[in-house]
Amino acid sequence: MRVLWQTAKTIAVVTILSIVVREFLFTNYIVYGQSMMPTIHDGERIIVDKIGYELMEPDRFDLIIFHADEDSDYIKRxxxxxxxxxxxxxxxxxxxGAPVEEDFLEETRGGASTEVFTDDFTLENLTNEHTVPEDHVFVLGDNRKNSIDSRQIGFVPMEEIVGRANMTFWPPQNIRFFK
Known part of the structure; x- marks a missing residue:
C-alpha cells in the first residue's frame, strides 16, 4: 500500500510540473504547410518559448506562434x-521610409533570381491604416508566394501571440536554433 501511495504522489507531481512547464514556460508545435519554407519545413516540430513573451517587446523578424482563429495557430515572422x-x-x-535587408530570405529567393518574390503593397492598401496599431504586429511568411499572413488576415493582436519559436527538434537531422 505504501508503494502505491508513493507512486501516486510521484505521478501527481510529474503531471503538475508537466502542466506548468507546458502552459507557462515552453511548448512544442508541429508546423503544417509550406508558408515558412525553407526556414521551417512542413511536419517539423519546434519548441516555443512562452516565458514572459507577452510581457516582452517583440523584435522585428522574431518567428512567432499566434492564434489565427479559434481552431488554428500560425507561425510567421x-x-x-x-x-x-x-x-x-x-x-x-x-x-x-528606410530600406531593410531581409537576409533570411536569400535561400528562399533562389539567389540571383529576377522573379518578384514579394509583391508591392502598402499598409494603407491592405488594411486602411498608415501604421501598425498599438499592441499589434504585422507578420509575413518566409515563403511569400505561398503564405496566408497579415496581407490577408490583417494585424495580429499581441495578446494572441503564444510565444517565440526557438528551435526545431524533429526530425533530428534538422535540429537548428532560430535567432
Missing part, C-alpha cells in the same frame, strides 16, 4: 512593430 509605417516596393521592404 514579425515584419512590422507598433507604430511602423511599412511597404514593399520593387521587392524591397521599407520600414519608416
Amino acid at each position: 514579425i515584419i512590422g512593430l507598433p507604430g511602423d509605417e511599412l511597404y514593399y516596393e520593387d521587392d524591397t521592404l521599407y520600414v519608416n
Whole structure:
C-alpha cells in the first residue's frame, strides 16, 4: 500500500510540473504547410518559448506562434512593430521610409533570381491604416508566394501571440536554433 501511495504522489507531481512547464514556460508545435519554407519545413516540430513573451517587446523578424482563429495557430515572422509605417516596393521592404535587408530570405529567393518574390503593397492598401496599431504586429511568411499572413488576415493582436519559436527538434537531422 505504501508503494502505491508513493507512486501516486510521484505521478501527481510529474503531471503538475508537466502542466506548468507546458502552459507557462515552453511548448512544442508541429508546423503544417509550406508558408515558412525553407526556414521551417512542413511536419517539423519546434519548441516555443512562452516565458514572459507577452510581457516582452517583440523584435522585428522574431518567428512567432499566434492564434489565427479559434481552431488554428500560425507561425510567421514579425515584419512590422507598433507604430511602423511599412511597404514593399520593387521587392524591397521599407520600414519608416528606410530600406531593410531581409537576409533570411536569400535561400528562399533562389539567389540571383529576377522573379518578384514579394509583391508591392502598402499598409494603407491592405488594411486602411498608415501604421501598425498599438499592441499589434504585422507578420509575413518566409515563403511569400505561398503564405496566408497579415496581407490577408490583417494585424495580429499581441495578446494572441503564444510565444517565440526557438528551435526545431524533429526530425533530428534538422535540429537548428532560430535567432
